Amino acid sequence: MVAQSYANLELPETLEVDRHYYELQQLDQALRYYSDEGYVVIRRLIPDELCDRVRAAFEQEVRRSSTPILRQKNMRYEQNRFTSAGFLENPIFNIQDLHTKTFGAFKSRALDVLTHSRVAEVTEAILGGPVKMVQSMFFEAAAGTWAHQDSYYQDSSAGLGRMAAGWYALEDIDAGAGRFFVCPQSHRRVELVKNEGPNNFASGHERYKEAMAEAIERAQCRIVAPFMGKGDVLFWSSLTAHGSLEGANPAVSRASLTAHYLRASDQMLQFHSRIRHQRTQPRNKMEVALLHDQDSLMNRAISGVSFAFPESVEQVRRLAMWAVIHAKNGVAASARRN
Numbered sequence: 327m328v329a330q331s332y333a334n335l336e337l338p339e340t341l342e343v344d345r346h347y348y349e350l351q352q353l354d355q356a357l358r359y360y361s362d363e364g365y366v367v368i369r370r371l372i373p374d375e376l377c378d379r380v381r382a383a384f385e386q387e388v389r390r391s392s393t394p395i396l397r398q399k400n401m402r403y404e405q406n407r408f409t410s411a412g413f414l415e416n417p418i419f420n421i422q423d424l425h426t427k428t429f430g431a432f433k434s435r436a437l438d439v440l441t442h443s444r445v446a447e448v449t450e451a452i453l454g455g456p457v458k459m460v461q462s463m464f465f466e467a468a469a470g471t472w473a474h475q476d477s478y479y480q481d482s483s484a485g486l487g488r489m490a491a492g493w494y495a496l497e498d499i500d501a502g503a504g505r506f507f508v509c510p511q512s513h514r515r516v517e518l519v520k521n522e523g524p525n526n527f528a529s530g531h532e533r534y535k536e537a538m539a540e541a542i543e544r545a546q547c548r549i550v551a552p553f554m555g556k557g558d559v560l561f562w563s564s565l566t567a568h569g570s571l572e573g574a575n576p577a578v579s580r581a582s583l584t585a586h587y588l589r590a591s592d593q594m595l596q597f598h599s600r601i602r603h604q605r606t607q608p609r610n611k612m613e614v615a616l617l618h619d620q621d622s623l624m625n626r627a628i629s630g631v632s633f634a635f636p637e638s639v640e641q642v643r644r645l646a647m648w649a650v651i652h653a654k655n656g657v658a659a660s661a662r663r664n
């Protein structure tokens with residue numbers, strides 16, 4: 327693991343001491359800022375009651391459930407784990423794939439946030455046309471996510487950098503809660519660390535994390551962890567270096583969602599190697615792409631096996647990934663960085 331030590335970190339404690347950023351009415355200015363800096367915060371984009379509804383459904387359906395769920399940190403099906411303060415420790419990956427019968431309200435309310443008409447307005451303006459949501463996550467405890475560019479994991483088949491993402495605060499996020507951070511201008515100034523050679527995901531993921539940390543240091547980028555109030559959303563590009571801080575105060579949570587968006591006509595490019603076709607379903611103002619849909623009996627059987635035999639499944643997955651990454655069929659070579 328790469329130790330987190332960010333000498334040049336800017337961590338404003340409150341809204342008052344942070345820069346104001348923008349509101350939806352200032353979308354043109356916000357877009358210019360996004361294009362220059364590789365990220366932007368839109369204040370109060372999501373109504374408070376929608377944030378509260380997601381958290382209430384989490385309490386009712388998810389917190390006490392023993393159903394294994396796919397997790398962001400290791401791509402394994404795991405049961406909930408909690409910190410000493412009682413916050414969910416293993417973030418949920420791809421909320422749109424959750425089993426509707428078990429987690430219907432949580433899934434539906436989270437998707438209402440992630441596909442909200444205001445979100446569609448911003449993401450369409452960023453990406454230049456109708457969009458689809460292709461990935462999502464839910465966090466409660468600090469995650470200490472390593473600095474990365476999303477492009478390494480997934481991007482647009484139509485060109486690297488053509489994916490955008492949003493980080494949604496469901497509560498005011500304390501400076502000690504493990505804030506989300508970005509490196510301003512890194513979408514232009516930090517070289518793209520490719521998913522290949524010694525840094526490939528299958529066998530070189532730890533090396534990749536080190537390579538990213540070094541690339542950020544070489545570019546002498548600032549690191550900012552903006553104040554995020556309930557309903558604020560931070561949007562960033564798939565080439566922007568970002569991550570989250572280790573929690574300095576275990577008594578505070580960071581209830582939040584993230585989602586990644588592509589143009590509706592683009593496909594997902596995974597690991598800079600293969601195009602991953604996804605089935606989509608309409609939701610509010612956009613399509614939502616599914617990957618491991620737990621409403622399918624077959625996918626539930628697969629997740630059951632993954633939960634029962636995590637190590638064996640992990641080995642098979644790594645082998646498959648190794649094969650995919652090494653059998654690049656020219657997809658990556660044809661993908662432009664733009």
Ligand SMILES: O=C(O)CCC(=O)C(=O)O
Pocket residue numbers: 463465469470471476491506568569570584585
């Ligand atoms: O909030 C976090 O810990 C990381 C989120 C993230 O990196 C992402 O959604 O790509």
